[in-house]
Each structure stands twice: as C-alpha cells, then as structure tokens.
Amino acid sequence: MTAMHNVYISDAENKPEVFFNTRLDPRSFARTKMSQSLTEQGFVVNPDGSHEIWKAAGVDEKDGFMQFWGPLFNGKRLDSLIDEAVGSGSAAQNALNAIVLWIRSKMFLGETLSAANPAAAFISCEDGKPDLLKSGVFFSPEHLTSRCLFMEKPDKFPSDSDPVDPYNSPDLKDLDSSAFCAAAMLYELFSKTRPFLSGSAYQDMREGVFMPIHIAAPNLNEKLSGLIQSALMLPVSNNKSPVRASDVLSDILKILLNNNNEIVSYSSLFSALTEEKTLQIDNERKRYLFKLNKVVKTKRFILRNRTILLIGAAVLVSVVFIMFTMMDNISQRPTTAGMYPDNVIYAYLDAFSSLDHVFMEACLDGAGKNDLNAAISITAIVRTRLAYESSMQNLIPAQVWKENGGELPSPDVFGVTDLSISLVSGSLDEGIVTYRVAYLLWPINEDTPINRTDIMTLKPDRKKNWRITEIARTERQ
Numbered sequence: 001m002t003a004m005h006n007v008y009i010s011d012a013e014n015k016p017e018v019f020f021n022t023r024l025d026p027r028s029f030a031r032t033k034m035s036q037s038l039t040e041q042g043f044v045v046n047p048d049g050s051h052e053i054w055k056a057a058g059v060d061e062k063d064g065f066m067q068f069w070g071p072l073f074n075g076k077r078l079d080s081l082i083d084e085a086v087g088s089g090s091a092a093q094n095a096l097n098a099i100v101l102w103i104r105s106k107m108f109l110g111e112t113l114s115a116a117n118p119a120a121a122f123i124s125c126e127d128g129k130p131d132l133l134k135s136g137v138f139f140s141p142e143h144l145t146s147r148c149l150f151m152e153k154p155d156k157f158p159s160d161s162d163p164v165d166p167y168n169s170p171d172l173k174d175l176d177s178s179a180f181c182a183a184a185m186l187y188e189l190f191s192k193t194r195p196f197l198s199g200s201a202y203q204d205m206r207e208g209v210f211m212p213i214h215i216a217a218p219n220l221n222e223k224l225s226g227l228i229q230s231a232l233m234l235p236v237s238n239n240k241s242p243v244r245a246s247d248v249l250s251d252i253l254k255i256l257l258n259n260n261n262e263i264v265s266y267s268s269l270f271s272a273l274t275e276e277k278t279l280q281i282d283n284e285r286k287r288y289l290f291k292l293n294k295v296v297k298t299k300r301f302i303l304r305n306r307t308i309l310l311i312g313a314a315v316l317v318s319v320v321f322i323m324f325t326m327m328d329n330i331s332q333r334p335t336t337a338g339m340y341p342d343n344v345i346y347a348y349l350d351a352f353s354s355l356d357h358v359f360m361e362a363c364l365d366g367a368g369k370n371d372l373n374a375a376i377s378i379t380a381i382v383r384t385r386l387a388y389e390s391s392m393q394n395l396i397p398a399q400v401w402k403e404n405g406g407e408l409p410s411p412d413v414f415g416v417t418d419l420s421i422s423l424v425s426g427s428l429d430e431g432i433v434t435y436r437v438a439y440l441l442w443p444i445n446e447d448t449p450i451n452r453t454d455i456m457t458l459k460p461d462r463k464k465n466w467r468i469t470e471i472a473r474t475e476r477q
Helices: 026-031 034-039 078-084 090-109 142-156 174-191 201-207 222-232 245-256 275-304 306-332 341-353 357-363 370-388 398-403
Strands: 007-012 015-024 041-045 051-055 058-062 065-070 137-139 413-427 432-442 450-460 466-476
Touching: 007 142, 015 026, 015 142, 026 034, 034 058, 034 065, 034 142, 041 090, 051 090, 078 090, 078 174, 090 137, 090 174, 090 245, 174 222, 174 245, 222 245, 341 357, 341 370, 341 398, 341 413, 341 432, 341 450, 341 466, 357 370, 357 466, 398 413, 398 432
Parallel strands: none
Antiparallel strands: 007 015, 015 065, 041 051, 041 137, 058 065, 413 432, 432 450, 450 466
C-alpha cells in the first residue's frame, strides 16, 4: 500500500483504488451529509494536455471510519515528493519535475474548477520518476480533499490555526490560487522550509509576513526568485503591485523549461554567492527577523488584546485625568504664601467669621481643627435651613454687624469682633512665633458673645509659608 494518511492508494478486493478517508464514523458521516461528495468531480490531466473527469465510485467503512474510493490513478502524492527533496540530488529533481507537471496541468485546465489543494494531487511516476512526456496529474475533488487533509492536521501541523493545505491560500481562487500554490511549493523546494510556518499561517499570508525568498534562498535564479515573491504576495489586500497569475505561471515555466521543452536541472537554478553578497543577505535576514519579532508580533499582540488594551487605556486616561484634576485643584487652593504670621491669624479668624473652611484649613498645619469642624457644621446647618425655611437669611459676619450698629437681638450673626493680637515670644528669624489672641465670638442665635483668649504658635512649612501649628484656648461667657 502506498498510503499517506487519509488520501492514499490501496487495494480494494485485490484491485488498486484511490481512497479518501473522512475519519468520520457512520453516524457523523450521515449527519454532515458527506455522501454528497460522491458527485464531486476530480480531474486527470494527461501528458498531452487533455483531461478526464474523475468521480468517486463508492463509499465503505474501514476501521470504524467512512471512506470514499474511486478509479485508480497510479501515482505519488505531490506533497510527499516535496517532503523527500531534502538535498539537491535526484529527490530534489523529482520534486521539481512534479511541480512543473502540476503547473503545466493547471494551465491546461485554465479556469476550470479543480481542486486547489496541491498537497493531495497525485503525479504519475514512470520508473519512479515524474516525466514531462509520460506523467499525468490527478487533481482530487476539492471539498472531499479538504476534509481529509483537515483530519491529517494533527500529524502534519502543530496547531489548529494552521492551514489545511500548507501550499494553499483560502482567499484566492482560479489561477491566482494556482500561482500562489506553485510559488509556495517552489519556495519550500528551494529554501528547504515553508514560507508560512507559524500558528497564524493564514494571517501571515494575508499580511505578507514571510522570509523573502531572496533571503531564504539567496543564490536562487533572481528572475525566478522575483516571480515566487510576487505570487506569494497575491493574498495581501494592500499589495501595491499585483501581478497577473497567468503571466507568473507562464514565466515560471519559461525558466524551468529549456529550449528543448525539457525540465532544467535543479542545480542549474543556483549560482555561487560572493562574500559581499553573502554579508548583505545576512544583514537583510537580521533586519527581517528584528521586524518580525518587534513590529509584527507587537502589532498582533495589540490586535489580539485590543479589547483589554482599550479598557486599560480608558482606565489609564481616567486615572491621568483624575490626577491632573486633583493637581489642578490643589494648585488652585488658597495658601498663606507671602503672609506674615500676624496676617495669617487675622486671615484665619476672618475666614472663620465668613465660614470659609477651605482657607481656614490652609492656615492650619498641625493645630487643632475644632474651629474648622465648627465652620463646616454651621455651613451645613445654614444651607439646610435655607432650603426649608423661607424666612431664614444668610449669616452676617459679626464684624460687619458691629460696624453697622450692632443692634440686638442678632439671630443671624456669627463671627469674631474686638480682635487684639500681641506677640508673646519668637521672631521671624527664629522660625517660630507665639501670639496672644483675644476676641469675642458671637455664636448663632445668641445675643451674648463668648470671650476667648488663644495662644497661637506659628511656624513656616516646607514651602516657607507661615501656618498655625498650635492653638491653646481659654474662654468664658
């Protein structure tokens, strides 16, 4: 049996046939309506360019799986010939001959619908070798082949996102697909590696991410190298210099066939590299790998995680906005900059009288906040009463009330009057001063003031602004 995974040639009742194992059990086979593939056509292209239609003859079960079978085409799978071409000897020549036969047969078929999967094409081999004058090509039914190749993936490819056929682009059709397939096969044959190897092979095809052929196979015929590169760029949507697939295939055949219509030797397609050219290619390879690792991977990481990154960016913008807002608010808060200690005391008690708790806080640096808390509480009470009591008026600062006559009763009066300040100790040069501060505090809804005496200590803060660091208080009615 010349079997290779799910598409193979074997004996059925002592008669060789072509088999397509779907790897589906009978129940799944029925549910997926795979039996419809019995009517799907394949094509056999003869050496003279004529072709015949191939159809599956039946379906049977083997080892619990359903498989199609049909008329024998005695040949070898094209991908196996390429896999065997590990050197520049007869195996490489056989693979080159097989690819030329495949390209020529595709052009014989033209735009006729035929399987685009070269991995499951068969090449007849006279005496074990593909021959331009004697070998035919069997193009398996496309959808049936895709199913079988898909089930070969666990053996052929490292991840689920790899292509069903490593030589085929899902975005191309007709001769565009043929040109791409031909280029991918020739790339592997000449460079000993596939152009699209990653777990994102389809994305690589669409973005043109692959090692350029002139770097992967630097001593390859330059014209052939350019044709392969152009064809591999066909799936790229923003390709600025699209080429006609028919021209690419024709030009490839012109290079691979000599004047006697014979396939050229594999080794004749390569030339020796100068030391300067080798150094240039090495530098280009390094630049490409840098771009691949830095630019392409970064771009794809962003695309894969764009939702998370957008949320993160929104959060970051919000945090930055909040921080700038907070910093702006902080920068706009009142300070005691430029004020002498006695000015700070006057301003502090004046702010207390007008319930300006923001400026009061700016005056304090470690001192008790009883006055500040009282100002905040009174503000809340007044605003509540203003909302519910139509007769309620805004508070009048006590000093303003007194200057206007100070008539009693005074229910809407609050604040400090009769203020006197005297230095007790310290100086500006010493960085600490203490003052004796005496005043009358007029509470709300009371006609009798509280007689207060505060001993206030002030020091400059880190910004050299004088602030109140301690308040020692005595008071009496």
